Amino acid sequence: xxxxxxxxxxxxxxxxxxxxxxxxxxxxxxxxxxxxxxxxxxxxxxxxxxxxxxxxxxxxxxxxxxxxxxxxxxxxxxxxxxxxxxxxxxxxxxxxxxxxxxxxxxxxxxxxxxxxxxxxxxxxxxxxxxxxxxxxxxxxxxxxxxxxxxxxxxxxxxxxxxxxxxxxxxxxxxxxxxxxxxxxxxxxxxxxxxxxxxxxxxxxxxxxxxxxxxxxxxxxxxxxxxxxxxxxxxxxxxxxxxxxxxxxxxxxxxxxxxxxxxxxxxxxxxxxxxxxxxxxxxxxxxxxxxxxxxxxxxxxxxxxxxxxxxxxxxxxxxxxxxxxxxxxxxxxxxxxxxxxxxxxxxxxxxxxxxxxxxxxxxxxxxxxxxxxxxxxxxxxxxx
Amino acid sequence: xxxxxxxxxxxxxxxxxxxxxxxxxxxxxxxxxxxxxxxxxxxxxxxxxxxxxxxxxxxxxxxxxxxxxxxxxxxxxxxxxxxxxxxxxxxxxxxxxxxxxxxxxxxxxxxxxxxxxxxxxxxxxxxxxxxxxxxxxxxxxxxxxxxxxxxxxxxxxxxxxxxxxxxxxxxxxxxxxxxxxxxxxxxxxxxxxxxxxxxxxxxxxxxxxxxxxxxxxxxxxxxxxxxxxxxxxxxxxxxxxxxxxxxxxxxxxxxxxxxxxxxxxxxxxxxxxxxxxxxxxxxxxxxxxxxxxxxxxxxxxxxxxxxxxxxxxxxxxxxxxxxxxxxxxxxxxxxxxxxxxxxxxxxxxxxxxxxxxxxxxxxxxxxxxxxxxxxxxxxxxxxxxxxxxxxxxxxxxxxxxxxxxxxxxxxxxxxxxxxxxxxxxxxxxxxxxxxxxxxxxxxxxxxxxxxxxxxxxxxxxxxxxxxxxxxxxxxxxxxxxxxxxxxxxxxxxxxxxxxxxxxxxxxxxxxxxxxxxx
Numbered sequence: 069x070x071x072x073x074x075x076x077x078x079x080x081x082x083x084x085x086x087x088x089x090x091x092x093x094x095x096x097x098x099x100x101x102x103x104x105x106x107x108x109x110x111x112x113x114x115x116x117x118x119x120x121x122x123x124x125x126x127x128x129x130x131x132x133x134x135x136x137x138x139x140x141x142x143x144x145x146x147x148x149x150x151x152x153x154x155x156x157x158x159x160x161x162x163x164x165x166x167x168x169x170x171x172x173x174x175x176x177x178x179x180x181x182x183x184x185x186x187x188x189x190x191x192x193x194x195x196x197x198x199x200x201x202x203x204x205x206x207x208x209x210x211x212x213x214x215x216x217x218x219x220x221x222x223x224x225x226x227x228x229x230x231x232x233x234x235x236x237x238x239x240x241x242x243x244x245x246x247x248x249x250x251x252x253x254x255x256x257x258x259x260x261x262x263x264x265x266x267x268x269x270x271x272x273x274x275x276x277x278x279x280x281x282x283x284x285x286x287x288x289x290x291x292x293x294x295x296x297x298x299x300x301x302x303x304x305x306x307x308x309x310x311x312x313x314x315x316x317x318x319x320x321x322x323x324x325x326x327x328x329x330x331x332x333x334x335x336x337x338x339x340x341x342x343x344x345x346x347x348x349x350x351x352x353x354x355x356x357x358x359x360x361x362x363x364x365x366x367x368x369x370x371x372x373x374x375x376x377x378x379x380x381x382x383x384x385x386x387x388x389x390x391x392x393x394x395x396x397x398x399x400x401x402x403x404x405x406x407x408x409x410x411x412x413x414x415x416x417x418x419x420x421x422x423x424x425x426x427x428x429x430x431x432x433x434x435x436x437x438x439x440x441x442x443x444x445x446x447x448x449x450x451x
Numbered sequence: 452x453x454x455x456x457x458x459x460x461x462x463x464x465x466x467x468x469x470x471x472x473x474x475x476x477x478x479x480x481x482x483x484x485x486x487x488x489x490x491x492x493x494x495x496x497x498x499x500x501x502x503x504x505x506x507x508x509x510x511x512x513x514x515x516x517x518x519x520x521x522x523x524x525x526x527x528x529x530x531x532x533x534x535x536x537x538x539x540x541x542x543x544x545x546x547x548x549x550x551x552x553x554x555x556x557x558x559x560x561x562x563x564x565x566x567x568x569x570x571x572x573x574x575x576x577x578x579x580x581x582x583x584x585x586x587x588x589x590x591x592x593x594x595x596x597x598x599x600x601x602x603x604x605x606x607x608x609x610x611x612x613x614x615x616x617x618x619x620x621x622x623x624x625x626x627x628x629x630x631x632x633x634x635x636x637x638x639x640x641x642x643x644x645x646x647x648x649x650x651x652x653x654x655x656x657x658x659x660x661x662x663x664x665x666x667x668x669x670x671x672x673x674x675x676x677x678x679x680x681x682x683x684x685x686x687x688x689x690x691x692x693x694x695x696x697x698x699x700x701x702x703x704x705x706x707x708x709x710x711x712x713x714x715x716x717x718x719x720x721x722x723x724x725x726x727x728x729x730x731x732x733x734x735x736x737x738x739x740x741x742x743x744x745x746x747x748x749x750x751x752x753x754x755x756x757x758x759x760x761x762x763x764x765x766x767x768x769x770x771x772x773x774x775x776x777x778x779x780x781x782x783x784x785x786x787x788x789x790x791x792x793x794x795x796x797x798x799x800x801x802x803x804x805x806x807x808x809x810x811x812x813x814x815x816x817x818x819x820x821x822x823x824x825x826x827x828x829x830x831x832x833x834x835x836x837x838x839x840x841x842x843x844x845x846x847x848x849x850x851x852x853x854x855x856x857x858x859x860x861x862x863x864x865x866x867x868x869x870x871x872x873x874x875x876x877x878x879x880x881x882x883x884x885x886x887x888x889x890x891x892x893x894x895x896x897x898x899x900x901x902x903x904x905x906x907x908x909x910x911x912x913x914x915x916x917x918x919x920x921x922x923x924x925x926x927x928x929x930x931x932x933x934x935x936x937x938x939x940x941x942x943x944x945x946x947x948x949x950x951x952x953x954x955x956x957x958x959x960x961x962x963x964x965x966x967x968x969x
Contacts, residue, residue, distance in 0.1 A: 343886065361901055362868075364898070365896075366895070368896070373883070373889060376913045377886075382892070386904075386905055
């Protein structure tokens with residue numbers, strides 16, 4: 069038992085059906101500390117949109133010095149509307165400074181959550197977004213572990229989308245490939261609201277991205293998308309539950325990723341359609357490309373349906389890069405390595421293309437291409 | 452041949468009588484009603500109460516073990532069967548392991564766990580103690596039961612072309628066609644007999660596919676199994692007829708623990724049918740069977756099941772708990788195992804017939820129709836484990852839910868690192884009838900080889916009002932339209948069944964689904 073987080077719960081978590089493929093028992097033996105410093109130059113490196121609002125947290129503590137708040141943003145607001153816990157998430161919830169966002173945000177609000185220290189750090193993150201009637205909010209979160217320790221970061225984000233509101237949220241996990249990220253996202257949607265989230269995993273050793281969405285009003289539109297590109301010793305577990313509680317809602321889960329070396333991906337998506345939630349239209353897709361024979365992809369696209377007039381589909385595909393496509397590009401003078409990268413990039417770019425924030429997208433594309441052999445060739449073509 | 456035809460006709464008449472005795476809607480119901488959906492839902496509720504048509508109990512005094520399970524019960528069973536020491540030890544090893552296990556609760560099922568202290572683990576019809584030397588010596592009451600079930604014993608068996616190893620409760624009472632099968636070297640006998648007559652084969656294969664420690668119910672079965680079938684097809688032999696066993700659960704509070712073992716040597720092929728009916732009961736009965744199949748090089752095993760055990764009444768009271776472990780191993784290159792199942796009975800079904808595709812180029816297939824009505828629950832599917840190169844598997848699952856039924860497809864496709872160029876195709880379709888039932892799909896797809904290709908498709912649908920209207924307007928009654936649509940929905944599975952089974956399965960669905968409207 070650790071003073072910051074009860075890490076004994078991690079020892080047997082993988083014995084549960086929901087954690088079957090993700091073993092984080094290593095966490096139960098780590099003694100965590102709370103504090104750590106961060107070099108200001110690191111913050112400026114990740115501050116990609118200097119004209120946009122920015123909120124910086126280091127190890128769960130708000131950094132006023134580096135932040136730029138706009139109207140509707142508040143820190144540690146005790147009266148802000150939060151979601152009463154409806155999920156069965158096993159990820160511990162703990163204290164940290166919190167950020168609340170409401171009111172229409174013309175410019176994307178950037179949130180930078182940094183975990184850093186000279187020893188393993190455990191900390192939490194709390195972001196609450198509430199779009200009132202007809203409001204529109206766009207948020208981009210970056211979760212970064214700086215130093216190569218077994219840090220444990222447990223960021224929790226809540227989204228409440230009131231009637232006819234529109235929320236766009238991107239969460240990107242970047243930085244060290246040694247840290248544990250156990251994140252959760254809780255979404256409650258009211259009538260005719262629209263929520264688009266995108267979870268991008270590039271960093272981390274064991275990453276769990278939980279999404280719990282409750283469509284509590286009619287005519288909601290929900291897109292929960294994800295993308296990952298992982299290499300040596302990395303694992304991502306995207307775990308979603310989308311509850312259709314009212315009729316006439318559309319939801320989509322679309323996750324795709326590329327796995328190299330001994331990377332592993334787990335996708336568990338559950339679409340739950342309540343009795344009488346008729347005319348539900350739900351889609352669920354997980355696509356993986358394996359670049360190595362040590363890579364491992366597991367998909368569990370699940371449907372739980374209690375209404376009879378619904379259209380629910382799910383699909384999963386896993387494979388390698390198409391040899392014929394590779395040959396085609398080579399015959400047109402593109403070197404094999406660059407052709408491979410081009411095909412991977414094309415596969416992943418489908419998810420990135422839809423990112424609302426252009427600056428954020430460019431940064432991610434840049435990072436993606438820098439990690440791939442032959443990426444310079446593509447950059448010369450596109451950027 | 453003519454007798455077989457008569458036999459089928461008799462059964463057809465019975466079903467036809469039932470159909471005509473049901474309150475039939477006029478073909479114009481949909482047209483005349485102002486709110487067709489509401490009206491049909493009412494109709495559904497009224498006429499879905501199809502009574503279990505094979506609910507009868509034969510009065511035979513059973514020679515049973517006392518209720519509950521301890522090592523002495525196992526010794527009792529083993530002694531009854533005059534088993535060799537090694538088998539008793541194997542049972543005890545399983546029992547001791549079982550004590551350390553917990554009953555699984557990961558399935559999407561809600562039921563009261565069986566009280567293992569109340570179950571009678573052994574029950575044999577007493578009149579068999581001396582062992583009948585021929586069918587003439589078989590208790591007439593038993594034969595009467597078979598009569599009602601329409602099992603073709605005596606010459607009827609020969610005419611029907613089916614060899615029957617009929618299991619009544621836990622002891623096999625009659626085996627036909629043995630001579631004919633022996634001519635080509637096929638062994639088809641109760642497993643208790645095989646233990647004595649072919650101990651080397653039983654010892655070599657028993658528990659190799661489903662180990663005694665496999666899972667809670669399989670371990671329980673390993674400890675207390677009472678009987679079942681044993682089939683051995685020698686090298687290069689194509690079994691000249693479909694082999695068949697009927698299972699029945701009879702004496703009160705008797706769990707049925709069958710153990711079936713089928714071995715197909717190189718180049719052999721066999722088609723095995725398993726059909727089940729059970730008498731009406733009020734308390735839940737446990738059934739935990741284990742089936743093991745082994746296919747060596749170029750061998751081909753086709754295992755078909757029609758399961759129609761008592762599903763409980765319309766309020767969900769009673770019914771069979773069907774917790775079955777079925778697994779086949781394609782051990783040899785180019786071997787093939789096909790599971791086909793039609794599951795319409797049981798209150799709770801927990802069943803995942805699986806294939807381990809070890810041999811290169813081996814093939815595993817799973818075709819399933821599962822129907823849940825009233826308060827029935829079925830968590831069923833398959834596991835395809837690809838280990839050999841170029842292994843292929845196909846999964847076709849059709850789930851139909853009506854009333855308050857819950858139908859779950861749970862399937863695993865696992866492609867191991869060694870399975871170069873493995874292929875899987877999965878299709879699971881659900882059909883919902885009524886707005887208080889559920890259809891769920893829980894696939895598990897694990898890919899560890901980049902050359903593998905796995906495809907998964909799923910759909911959920913209901914019988915559309917437009918489809919019914921189309922049929923109605925052409926003079927086809929709502930009943931017949933539904934049967935037609937459901938049969939079309941299940942066609943891909945039915946065509947995998949042997950002829951007689953296909954006929955039976957189709958009728959079973961019709962009877963179970965009378966007057967249902969989506």
